[in-house]
Amino acid sequence: MARREAITEIMKNIDDELVICNIGFPSRELYDIEDRKENFYMIGSMGLASSIGFGLAIARPDKDVVVIDGDGSLLMNMGSLVTIFANNPKNLTWIVIDNGAYGSTGNQDTYAQVVDLCEIAKSVGFKNSFNFNDIDLKEIIGSSNASFIVYKTEAGNSDAPIIDLDPISIKNRFMDTIQF
Numbered sequence: 001m002a003r004r005e006a007i008t009e010i011m012k013n014i015d016d017e018l019v020i021c022n023i024g025f026p027s028r029e030l031y032d033i034e035d036r037k038e039n040f041y042m043i044g045s046m047g048l049a050s051s052i053g054f055g056l057a058i059a060r061p062d063k064d065v066v067v068i069d070g071d072g073s074l075l076m077n078m079g080s081l082v083t084i085f086a087n088n089p090k091n092l093t094w095i096v097i098d099n100g101a102y103g104s105t106g107n108q109d110t111y112a113q114v115v116d117l118c119e120i121a122k123s124v125g126f127k128n129s130f131n132f133n134d135i136d137l138k139e140i141i142g143s144s145n146a147s148f149i150v151y152k153t154e155a156g157n158s159d160a161p162i163i164d165l166d167p168i169s170i171k172n173r174f175m176d177t178i179q180f
Contacts, residue, residue: 003097004029004158006132006151010068010095013137017064017093018178020053022046022073024104026097028160030068037177043167046104047076050084050094057089057146060178064091064142071098071112084146085125093140093147095132101155121148 003026011034019039021027027041042049053067074081074096084092100113121129128140128147140147165173 001153002156002158003099003103003153004033004160006097006153007068008033009132010066010137010151013141014066017066017141018056018060019066019068020049020056021068022049022070022097025157025160026068026070026103028163029158031163032158032160037173040174041163041165041170043163043170047073047080049073050077050080053092053094054080054084054087054089056178057092058087061089061091063178064093065089066141067092067094069094069096070103071096071100071117072102072110074117075110075112081121081124081126081148084148085121088146090144090146091142093137093142093149095149095151097151097153099153099155103155103157118148118150121150 007029021030021041023042023046031041049067049069053065057065096117098112098117100110102108118129118131126148128145130149132149132151
């Protein structure tokens with residue numbers, strides 16, 4: 001399965017949740033699959049989708065927040081695992097699409113090919129740490145603890161077009177939607 005297909009599958013489970021999407025091709029693919037004002041598309045800032053999602057979950061405990069991240073971005077910001085676990089925002093669902101590659105920079109291998117990200121999250125203390133194929137995502141979103149989910153895919157990028165919104169427009173549209 002390709003990352004684009006994984007994002008399509010994830011979005012079948014999204015209703016009014018706020019979605020923060022990882023940089024580059026994942027954001028382009030999400031934009032092409034299902035653009036919605038509740039989506040925040042990362043432009044730059046590799047490794048920070050989880051941090052942005054965490055801040056949003058803390059600021060808006062009344063809204064469920066879903067982060068669509070990549071294995072390379074998680075590996076770049078491993079400290080977010082500990083921070084999110086320690087604060088345990090029950091309204092945060094963090095989905096890491098693990099394709100074993102830095103997809104937006106040329107598909108160079110990541111170390112996720114030799115480590116188990118789900119087991120790392122469990123070792124940090126995440127009670128809700130799952131492989132995507134083992135769960136019903138609708139049941140996990142908004143459960144009693146922060147959730148960490150690994151979705152294994154093949155490496156590679158689709159031909160999704162460039163997002164035709166500039167970063168300021170993306171930010172303003174999202175901020176208007178979440179009423180900050």
